[in-house]
Amino acid sequence: MIWVDTIVQGVLLGGLYALFAAGLSLVFGIMRLVNLAHGDFIVMAAYLILLLVTLLGLSPFVAAALAAPIMYLTGWLLQKHLLNRTLGTDILPPLLVTFGLSIALQNALLEGFSADSQRLPTGAISTASLDLGVINVGVLPLMTFGSAIVVIVGLNQLFYRTELGRAFRATSDDPTTASLMGIRPGDIFAKATAIAMLVVTLAALYLGMRSNFDPSIGPARLIYAFQAVIIGGLGSLWGTLAGGVIIGLAQTIGAAINPEWQILAGHVAFLVVLLVRPRGLFPRAVD
């Protein structure tokens, strides 16, 4: 029964990684931009939630709901006024700029909140669990996984069922022809990054409730997110969920064998998938 438990924990952990990765996947799918500061934005959102919790005495969930529009606006402004200027045929400028942004964010957080590790207050929910007969499942991991599914279904609906989603796909295919449709590619990109920041806020909520965080942990979250996106296949949201689950599973199974193997097992799984399917599990048909 210990194995069933391990596997369930691994799958659920994958939900958290999928949340880390969904925003990255969305932005990459639309504008081929890898935001190296993605993990630091998750940490920044976690601090924003913490700030609202402490200042206003709110529950983390309400605080996250308040943080979401702030993060949305941050994403919009960031893309519109900074990142759009880096997009072009050369892939290096966005990498350099977001790398710089990552360092700047980490230092700003360090300056503002010190290096002490923090956690969002959760009350009873962090220890609550459901008894499923053979195994016990934590309520928080279940909620995380459920949220990941909701996010992915929601983003897919947005992508394939709305006018904005059509504009996302058209701009991703061919920005010049999209502009002949009256679409302003820069605005479309700004909306995409803004929406990614909503997912970042949700990821930050669960990150902050489930584990300690400090200003330096962003890059490691980026790595997990990036691996999930690559395993899933660039631009596929369901693939990103699958990628998250694979890393989560590998980590929990690795840890069950030997606690020191947790992180390593995740990286090994990533490399194995890359060896077997270099384009990921669900590569996009058109590229």
Added chain:
Amino acid sequence: MSFLTTRGLTAHYGDFQALFGVDIMLNEGETIAIIGANGAGKTTLMRSLSGVLRNSPEMITLDGRKIGAMSADEIVPLGLAMVPEGRRLFPSLSVEENLLIGAYGRKIEGYWNLEKIYRLFPILAERRSSPGTALSGGQQQMVAIGRALMSNPRVLLCDEISLGLAPVVIRDIYAAVPRIQESGASLIVVEQDIGQAMKVADRVYCMMEGRVTLEGTPQSLSRDDIHAAYFGVGA
């Protein structure tokens, strides 16, 4: 009254000058043809008109407005749409989505809507859920035309809509032109293949090496005039 006008229009690709002072005009409700050999600058002219290439403001006026420096997304809402060379359908979008995106952000009712496009090109209704790029060349061209019409343009630019298509298919495509004219739109039809364009046009401009070398009505131009303007050799 002139509706769309270029005055001394120039265009450059880096150091290379592709247009050298092009003057054309299009009256309301009129159809003009722009003909010329490969490399004459026809597509460059279309890209300038539609805002893909930016110029000085006064070089292009639309309905009295200086639009030369505007971007494509600013010009489309003013009533100018383009069927780009090579059709350029969006591969990630179905046929119907390709059509719908032509009306992006606009809720204004006009003559053209999905239903009217499907009546104009019935085959597209059957293929509405297929990826746009899974269609034959002629059908893709129909999608590209329909997509541009969905914005209910006052001016429609068609850049080589017959390129790479079999003669019967070209005839089918051109059969739609009179119905587009009846909807009230003015048209600029760019072709290397002179025959079809001359049939639907009220006036013709011939371009060579970035300049207009001849203009007139199809009836007034002799084959020799056109030959000389087209190839630049004394006929």
